[in-house]
Amino acid sequence: MRRCLGIIPLLGRSTAFVLVAFLAVWSAGPAGAEPAPRGSGGYVLGMSADFSGQSRGLGVELYRGAVAYFTQLNRSGGINGKPVVLVALDDGYQPEPAIRNTIDLIRRGDILCLFGYVGTPTVTRILPLLGGGAGAVKPLFFPFTGAQPQREPPHHRHVFNLRASYRQEVAGLVNRFVSLGRKRIAVLYQADAYGRSGWDGVRRALAVHGLTLAGEATYRRGTGFDASMAEQVRILGRSRPDAIIVVGTYAPGAAFIRDARDAGLDVPIANLSFVGSENMLELLVSLSRERGLDYTRHLVNSQVVPSYEDMSLPAVCEYRQLMDAVDPAPPEGSDPHFRTFRYSFAGFEGYLNAVVMTRVLRNLEENPALGLVGAAESVRDMDLGIDVPVSFGPERHQGLDRVYFTTVEGDAFVPVSEAHWEAWRP
Template sequence: MRTLYSYLLLIILAVTFTSCEQQQTQERQHHAVPGVSATEILVGSSLPLSGHASYLGRQTLRGAMAYIKHVNEDGGVFGRTIHVIAEDDGYDPPRCLANTQKLIIDDNVFALFCYVGTPTTVKIIPLVDEAQIPLVGSFTGANALREPYNRYIINIRASYYQETAAAVEHLVEDLDFTDIAVFYQYDAYGFDGLKGTELALKEYDLAPVARGTYVRGTQDVEDGMQKIIDSDAQAVVMIGTYAPCAKFIRLATEQRPDLVFYVVSFVGADEIARILSPQNQSVVIMSQVVPPPDLPESRTLLWGAVEYSDLLKRYFPTDQPNTVGLEGFINAKVLVEGLRRCGPDLTRERFINAVDSIKNYSLGIANTLSFGPNQHQGLERVYFTRLYDGKFVLITDWSKIKSLVRQKERPATKTGQ
């Protein structure tokens, strides 16, 4: 009897030891993957939560969190909830660099996510390469994040080159403009937009008739604006942030009410519309890489806009749906889809392979996302909107914009007068 008892005890001990060993092995495996435990996935973000670009940072983060909170409430991804560590960089490149070092080394995050801005994000490319860490969904169309191809950088939005090329096409072909100026922020973001505009104009044997600049973090637009006014430009391409661009538009309109203003998506539609107020009568055109989520047309262009609006209302009830937040929301959907395709055995390399497998992922009738081993930009389409009665609405007929421009044109000066 004692022998049988001893035998059973040995079996129990052996099973317990094996179970503990398996559990320890699983824990070691989870620990070996940065930012991944049996119950959680850590991702890190550096973006402007204070300062002159804070609207962009806050809305990008809230849009992303609206979807991540929803996923976490449903049990996460294979039992793991997603935890986002968000650091404020104030749209300052050195702060972004320091934040990213902290996120990678101290916080040991699995991936970087939802960065905002060109001068900040391009600064961290060497860190991304060194750590071989995924960078998913940055709110910037910078070409430096797209060329040369980088396995660890996963872009979702269309590029600034694509935005400015489409804008120049409409300005030249639909509005018959030949005299186009460029006003830009004097840093990597502005230079990228300037180059994109110059390349697009070159296709029509044109070049900017004037170039004006301002320093990032300031609203010192007067000198750059006057260069453009003096050039007698018909339209100005603007690559900046919402406050200085709004000031430029207000001041320039006083001298040139006929001048047409085109701004890239990074400017932030809702915020520049708020600053300019519904009384503004300038012709202000903005490109978008997603359609405005609060417009009826968006329900057919992008069903994800409806899902974003519903989840934003649930988790951030005081916020209004906007294009910036919708981008953050789509970034989160790509992050989660990649995690799901990985299965429970999550590593950084498997995650990138999983993102590469996303083909024609539907965001709505006219929008699908696709990636591949040598193709890390998910969306290509550019939309155009016009400031009307205090908000940006979709442009569906450029002939109406042309008629509006013609009404504002200055009468030609008669010879001898």
């Protein structure tokens, strides 16, 4: 395996060290945002994400991971002397503010493209704006959602995804559970576009095995950890499931796990990558200590990036080094009391998004005639440092397909081993 190589290989060397202002100084808050410096010759990216709502843990960490990379890039001279600037606006994980933010970003005039949006309910609503609906054509790079609409006509032309899809995540989970003999699979999902996307993926994956859903239940977006999920537990419990897949976010997901375990429903419970693993784990570990019970047992979370604990991967080493060196602040306007994490799956994904975005911008800098979409589609077999190459093309706007599985040991998420899977065999 390759050793950790430090931050130089991915950032690249610069013959002259150019110190530019920290990217964080240029970041725009959720309201009253100041324009990025005009005339700087920089590449300006527009981001709308949840920095204050139920999924703020995801938006903040995705932002921080990207900022860590872009800040170091800018300190090292940027792209041929041009800084990369991230203008970040808060949408609270709500469609209407996301639409307003997107229109504002597109109409600013200095935004090259959109980048790092968070959430299916928001992303699906802004897709019609990308093709000129707000006055200009602006592609969206690397949204934090595995939903299908941006991967299918007519919107797929304007979106580049780095992460695997929800269909791929749930297919991986279903295939594993079925291989263990756990064929009565139920689903709990958020009652919106995100939840329905995952629900549809579970149904499709089961159909491949000639199976159907054992049961299903929903909850309302915005449900908190203090809410009761007893009714959802009763609904799914009546279906006698031997595995449950949750398509949701960390607070209601943790509430469901709590109430399921309290009711004696002790089957494996799986969550998708969007859940926000670190935030969920913090809630469950705290509850376990308070009650003297283990609420983290039989928990499986799928991920679309490798574990940030895998120090055999150069990208993991670089991500951790940059997070320690830069210690990026949350975006302006986010909850100052909300805890950030030193490392996280969302943060690592944000970092990888920034690495690939930088390659796209370098391609554009070297050959402006390509245009931004052409510069992205010319990325071939890029070594990210995660042992999986990234390629795009006219018929391929998704860079990665691999799905990873994690479980909890010692109050931390670790990769699922074959021994773990076998322990879940009924």
